[in-house]
Amino acid sequence: MLIGQYLASHPFLIAALVVWTLPWKGVALWKAGRRKDLAWFVALLLVNTLGVLEIIYIFMVANRPKK
Secondary structure (H helix, E strand, C coil), X not given: CCHHHHHXXXXXXXXXXXXXXXXXXXXXXXXXXXXXXXXXXXXXHHXXXXXXXXXXXXXXXXXXXXX
């Protein structure tokens, strides 16, 4: 079964992934914008990793002091 067919037959899964991803992406983009991390902002905006990259940025990168 192709992934597109599976997702089409399980729309609740798409909704759950959106609900999981949007808050992480929003917080990560907000922190990157406030820190003026342009490269991170663009990467977080364009790359969809279902929250993984966003969580790494929030807890590992954004907490470090800016040089």
